[in-house]
Amino acid sequence: xxxxxxxxxxxxxxxxxxxxxxxxxxxxxxxxxxxxxxxxxxxxxxxxxxxxxxxxxxxxxxxxxxxxxxxxxxxxxxxxxxxxxxxxxxxxxxxxxxxxxxxxxxxxxxxxxxxxxxxxxxxxxxxxxxxxxxxxxxxxxxxxxxxxxxxxxxxxxxxxxxxxxxxxxxxxxxxxxxxxxxxxxxxxxxxxxxxxxxxxxxxxxxxxxxxxxxxxxxxxxxxxxxxxxxxxxxxxxxxxxxxxxxxxxxxxxxxxxxxxxxxxxxxx
Amino acid sequence: xxxxxxxxxxxxxxxxxxxxxxxxxxxxxxxxxxxxxxxxxxxxxxxxxxxxxxxxxxxxxxxxxxxxxxxxxxxxxxxxxxxxxxxxxxxxxxxxxxxxxxxxxxxxxxxxxxxxxxxxxxxxxxxxxxxxxxxxxxxxxxxxxxxxxxxxxxxxxxxxxxxxxxxxxxxxxxxxxxxxxxxxxxxxxxxxxxxxxxxxxxxxxxxxxxxxxxxxxxxxxxxxxxxxxxxxxxxxxxxxxxxxxxxxxxxxxxxxxxxxxxxxxxxx
Numbered sequence: 001x002x003x004x005x006x007x008x009x010x011x012x013x014x015x016x017x018x019x020x021x022x023x024x025x026x027x028x029x030x031x032x033x034x035x036x037x038x039x040x041x042x043x044x045x046x047x048x049x050x051x052x053x054x055x056x057x058x059x060x061x062x063x064x065x066x067x068x069x070x071x072x073x074x075x076x077x078x079x080x081x082x083x084x085x086x087x088x089x090x091x092x093x094x095x096x097x098x099x100x101x102x103x104x105x106x107x108x109x110x111x112x113x114x115x116x117x118x119x120x121x122x123x124x125x126x127x128x129x130x131x132x133x134x135x136x137x138x139x140x141x142x143x144x145x146x147x148x149x150x151x152x153x154x155x156x157x158x159x160x161x162x163x164x165x166x167x168x169x170x171x172x173x174x175x176x177x178x179x180x181x182x183x184x185x186x187x188x189x190x191x192x193x194x195x196x197x198x199x200x201x202x203x204x205x206x207x208x209x210x211x212x213x214x215x216x217x218x219x220x221x222x223x224x225x226x227x228x229x230x231x232x233x234x235x236x237x238x239x240x241x242x243x244x245x246x247x248x249x250x251x252x253x254x255x256x257x258x259x260x261x262x263x264x265x266x267x268x
Numbered sequence: 269x270x271x272x273x274x275x276x277x278x279x280x281x282x283x284x285x286x287x288x289x290x291x292x293x294x295x296x297x298x299x300x301x302x303x304x305x306x307x308x309x310x311x312x313x314x315x316x317x318x319x320x321x322x323x324x325x326x327x328x329x330x331x332x333x334x335x336x337x338x339x340x341x342x343x344x345x346x347x348x349x350x351x352x353x354x355x356x357x358x359x360x361x362x363x364x365x366x367x368x369x370x371x372x373x374x375x376x377x378x379x380x381x382x383x384x385x386x387x388x389x390x391x392x393x394x395x396x397x398x399x400x401x402x403x404x405x406x407x408x409x410x411x412x413x414x415x416x417x418x419x420x421x422x423x424x425x426x427x428x429x430x431x432x433x434x435x436x437x438x439x440x441x442x443x444x445x446x447x448x449x450x451x452x453x454x455x456x457x458x459x460x461x462x463x464x465x466x467x468x469x470x471x472x473x474x475x476x477x478x479x480x481x482x483x484x485x486x487x488x489x490x491x492x493x494x495x496x497x498x499x500x501x502x503x504x505x506x507x508x509x510x511x512x513x514x515x516x517x518x519x520x521x522x523x524x525x526x527x528x529x530x531x532x533x534x535x536x
Contacts (some may be wrong), residue, residue, distance in 0.1 A: 003314040017304050043279055201294075
């Protein structure tokens with residue numbers, strides 16, 4: 001019994017050592033990967049509608065936003081994501097800043113560049129819980145993402161659900177529209193992670209999805225989406241408009257073995 | 269169009285650079301983690317029935333073996349897992365050797381030590397496919413696990429399904445029993461990965477489960493299993509026999525904050 005107790009104590013210490021190793025590994029990886037991602041992002045500027053294809057075809061992203069948001073998400077020209085720990089060693093490897101570059105849509109939506117910073121927090125006392133059961137979603141050992149609210153210009157067509165434009169928030173219609181607006185991608189920019197149920201739902205989940213899945217694996221998702229389009233339309237059919245133009249581009253360059261490689265990788 | 273084609277080609281090259289980084293990261297991690305795992309494995313020798321608790325409580329492990337195998341899996345005293353790339357740079361970071369130390373069961377099962385080596389293979393032509401549709405499960409870019417068959421002494425109670433003991437393999441009963449035996453954990457030791465449908469099913473999946481999940485996270489699974497037992501039995505109930513003794517050990521040492529830490533970690 002005694003030996004077991006001693007062993008269990010030491011095992012708990014080892015688990016903490018393993019956590020430190022996990023952070024070291026994460027940092028090592030970011031340092032290696034970041035310069036490659038920067039070169040990649042530069043190349044992506046030459047691929048028309050890259051993020052439109054990736055975000056509209058991603059299996060999970062669409063679950064976080066309103067269907068009506070997709071039109072404006074299609075207007076994302078570029079996404080930039082930078083881990084903060086490379087310049088600031090006090091930061092967690094999971095801390096990052098993401099910047100969206102939106103193209104404008106005439107008469108409805110102003111082109112803009114919006115950055116948002118996410119940082120891991122380990123102090124649950126900073127969170128204002130309105131329901132006790134929500135506390136389980138926040139783990140002080142593992143940490144949870146938080147962010148500062150940033151401004152984004154909403155599209156005109158969203159005036160009815162834009163929290164700054166709803167005139168009477170106490171009317172039942174005002175309340176309802178406010179709640180709808182809170183579920184919009186635009187409301188995510190105001191998300192802090194400190195007011196569960198009072199802001200965009202699971203904003204941390206969307207942030208992690210972008211930083212851990214979509215941004216690092218965007219080429220894979222792009223190639224997958226292209227492959228699906230190829231499968232849908234058949235190899236030699238002529239297609240006229242929309243994202244299928246991209247398909248043509250890819251089919252054209254697929255005579256080249258390296259592009260087939262992109263496609264092949266995506267099949268994994 | 270031209271710029272896009274050039275960009276797509278360069279993106280394919282970048283994806284290959286990222287694959288190299290992934291391997292570097294994996295190697296960096298193994299070098300850091302391996303000495304900690306070795307100290308951990310030494311400590312585990314002082315925790316009675318550690319692997320019995322981990323393997324019997326793991327959510328997925330049981331799906332790979334026959335229910336009847338559990339008795340013999342409970343007899344695993346120790347598991348040792350060594351990545352091969354640390355000593356041999358020609359190996360893939362996923363190559364490993366696993367060793368099981370079985371205690372004997374009187375009159376039925378001989379105590380033994382059995383090692384099996386798994387290596388990633390990228391050459392599909394080595395695989396003898398009996399059905400074309402199985403080929404999709406093997407990816408030459410990603411690689412797939414293979415292994416050499418090793419000997420293990422089967423329990424006496426398994427004579428009826430032990431491929432070496434079935435006298436008439438061409439009778440319908442012989443065939444049936446042979447097929448049942450092929451699904452046993454003992455048949456996994458003969459698994460090569462080169463004869464799909466003719467050997468233990470998805471032996472590579474079981475190998476990956478052990479090397480990527482169960483072995484590295486065994487403390488987490490142990491603590492989870494203990495917590496479940498605490499939840500089931502309540503904190504102050506007296507429990508008499510079986511693995512619940514372990515529960516007592518842990519409850520006893522839980523007055524100590526570091527052990528609560530083990531439990532807490534497991535909740536993640």
